[in-house]
Amino acid sequence: MREDDPDIKWVEEPQLGLAGRMYLPLLVGGLTTTFKYLLRPKVTVSYPDEEPRIDAHEIYRGVHRLNRDERGRVKCVACFLCATACPAHCIDIIGVESPWEDREKYPESFTIDELRCIYCGMCEEACPVDAIELTSLYNLTGRSREEMIFDKEKLLSVYDATKETERMKSTEPERTP
């Protein structure tokens, strides 16, 4: 280390005033702060007894859901962008030719291994039609590994369960031409 290194910023410690040197005024100030915090409402959430409040569910990254369009069909167009973006390789899609005229493909099967997922939200970012979204359901549990592999119906049912409380993050999906 060189003292005249321009990257080093030298600061002078402020001089203690009389109150600081007498200790007692600062001690009283510190004790007042401590005492104030003693009586403040606690921030801890006693989880099983009370549920945490999630205010911004738009940015919360919980269980996935597959959105439905206005006709109740799955919105996904089986473009594989989410599966490609997924760093944990937990999305498995089988795309087949779509029976509908507005898109070429749709997912015949769409499974997410919720145990392998790291809840990074990249699938949500990658999706061009806003079909896959992360909800604010946080207490995801299961009794077996198989139970934790969510298929298309399960993911759609998550949408059905959460569509009232959590609106779709983009209501006007851009359709690929």
Add this chain to the structure above:
Amino acid sequence: MIDQSLVLAGIKIVALVGGIMTSAAYFVLLERRVAAWVQDRHGPNRVGIPLTKIRLFGLGQPLADGLKMIFKEEYTPAHVDRRLFWLAPIVIMAAALAIFAVIPFGSSLPPIPRLGIDEPIPLVVAPMVDVGLLYVFALSSVAVYGVKLGGWASNSKYSFLGGLRSSAQMIAYELPLGLGILGIVLTSSSLGLNDIMDRQSSTGVWFILSQPLGFMVFLIAAFAEAARLPFDLPECEQELIGGYHTEYAGMELLLFLTAEFIHMITASFLITIMFLGGWHLWGLTGAPDAALTWPLALLRIAVFNAKIFGVIMFFMLVRWTWPRFRFDQLMTLAWKVMLPLGILNLVTVAVLREVLHPSHLGSSMSQGGQLMLECTVGWSVAIGAWALVAWIGPTVSDNHPRLDVRSMEVDPQI
């Protein structure tokens, strides 16, 4: 036929040891809860009555903690000096508990003629000890031996450093601790704790009012003696992993921790007895020679315990208010600040005693006037001395890197 006083002493010992141990356990819980509250948390609030779902604000926690400690493996490392390793917790615990033989925990209970007790029952295990303070100080020095033995016998660097720090700190702060109370001993002309309380209750002036400087010195030294923050260098968990009890586990560790808490309780007892008037509260607890009735005796015990509780709460709040001192600051505070302040307090009190002696001014002044003079002089000396110390500022030490002081040539590789 067993002597009645022996039976009474036995009952008092049982009540006291039981009470102290139980309250130490619950003060641990309180400490954890207070720590949590200060940090906006809840703290341990879930253990209640075992096998039920009743939580009782976590009041079952001490039981669970104790069970955990008892059932833990009593692991003794191979490299320790076994005899001393076993002796250390016993010494520290025995000394901590034995102190309470002379510490009163109330004034006295009224006589119970139905049981053949015709005298008031003093609420202290050994009532007739005239040198109570000497006994307390002797035993608190013995307690330091437990710390040193633990640090030495553990044969580990952390423990050894903790033991070293602890010896230096205890020796340094025993001087101001003694000096802080010398003024009181002079004023009440007794080393007995009951006499000191009686003096305060008969004059109605607590010693914190007439000797604030002595109180400050004693309070700070008591914090250091109890090794509480901001003076917990013997066992600072971040640097020394617990210091002298690093190598201990299970019940031995529990003995150490409990003894430390008992030290804090002892310090609160001493502060309350010597500076905060003991069981005395103006207009509520009556004169010391008032006829004892059961309500009055119980009221005095309640007042006494409330004061002790307040002091312990103060200990706990200070823990979360002040950061730990550096070791050189600790020593500077002891030798350059507390020692002179303590001597000054002693000299002030001695001069006042001399001036107010009946052969000098004492005969011409009323007792109220004397007390007023004592308080005025005490406070002005305290404020003046404190401000002078702040102005000279011996504790303001500066060791941060500075640009104008060239450091030694540094290896360019670094």
